[in-house]
Amino acid sequence: MTPEEKELLIEQVAGAWRPEGDDELHYHKAWHDLDAAGRARAFELARALRPLEAALDPDGLSTTARAVLAKIRK
Amino acid sequence: MDLDVHLPLIAAGDTAAFGRWLAGAEPTVRLTLRSFATVIDVEAVLQEALLRVWQVAPRFVPDGRENGLLRLAIRIGRNLAVSEVRRTKARPAEPTEDLDPEAPAPAVSDPMLRQKIVDCRDKLPAKPREALDARLASAGGEDDDALAAALNMRLNTFLQNFTRARKLLADCLERAGISLDAELGS
Numbered sequence: 001m002t003p004e005e006k007e008l009l010i011e012q013v014a015g016a017w018r019p020e021g022d023d024e025l026h027y028h029k030a031w032h033d034l035d036a037a038g039r040a041r042a043f044e045l046a047r048a049l050r051p052l053e054a055a056l057d058p059d060g061l062s063t064t065a066r067a068v069l070a071k072i073r074k
Numbered sequence: 075m076d077l078d079v080h081l082p083l084i085a086a087g088d089t090a091a092f093g094r095w096l097a098g099a100e101p102t103v104r105l106t107l108r109s110f111a112t113v114i115d116v117e118a119v120l121q122e123a124l125l126r127v128w129q130v131a132p133r134f135v136p137d138g139r140e141n142g143l144l145r146l147a148i149r150i151g152r153n154l155a156v157s158e159v160r161r162t163k164a165r166p167a168e169p170t171e172d173l174d175p176e177a178p179a180p181a182v183s184d185p186m187l188r189q190k191i192v193d194c195r196d197k198l199p200a201k202p203r204e205a206l207d208a209r210l211a212s213a214g215g216e217d218d219d220a221l222a223a224a225l226n227m228r229l230n231t232f233l234q235n236f237t238r239a240r241k242l243l244a245d246c247l248e249r250a251g252i253s254l255d256a257e258l259g260s
Contacts, residue, residue, distance in 0.1 A: 018115070025118045026118060028118070045257050050104070052240070061096065066215075068128070072128050
């Protein structure tokens with residue numbers, strides 16, 4: 001895997017989308033392709049992105065919060 | 075701030091109130107899972123933990139201390155993370171920090187700061203802005219493949235545009251004297 005390919009996997013894992021599931025947790029498929037450093041970087045990127053997303057949201061919600069609310073309202 | 079001010083409405087099934095609680099609680103709960111980041115998908119665990127908080131909130135009895143629901147969320151998140159570690163037979167890193175759940179991590183609530191961020195977003199070139207807006211609009215509801223297809227981009231192009239958007243945003247904010255988080259620009 002090239003550094004550029006790894007960065008793109010990290011960018012995906014740092015997003016809030018996760019596969020739908022019933023009882024089990026469903027990981028992002030790209031998470032499995034990352035090494036420990038890549039997973040740690042994805043965590044830090046997500047942590048940094050969410051306040052920015054919230055600042056751009058009319059209700060001050062991150063994409064994580066919106067994803068949780070969408071599941072509740074289903 | 076005591077996020078339990080939202081508790082009565084949350085317990086009554088008010089999702090908007092739960093959203094206001096989430097806005098304050100999410101950063102803190104996420105940080106408490108940092109030591110698990112290399113062995114479990116924290117985003118998946120975090121969303122599930124927050125969903126479970128909503129499910130148990132109507133039965134939650136405050137103990138009189140501030141941020142009781144946040145402390146419960148942290149416990150649920152950690153328990154879920156530990157279950158995942160056991161299930162996957164992984165070993166997490168040692169926790170590096172203890173967070174005070176009575177002092178939630180600050181959110182970007184300053185209206186002037188929010189306006190600066192919006193201004194910087196508005197200055198983004200078209201393609202990076204499209205990628206950023208698509209991620210925000212989907213709110214975790216669609217994967218990047220679907221978002222890329224909707225914009226007639228290849229997945230890699232979409233992700234490169236998103237990366238460019240966050241770096242340009244970070245640069246713009248930096249020029250305005252605002253340093254939100256070094257991770258955004260790296």
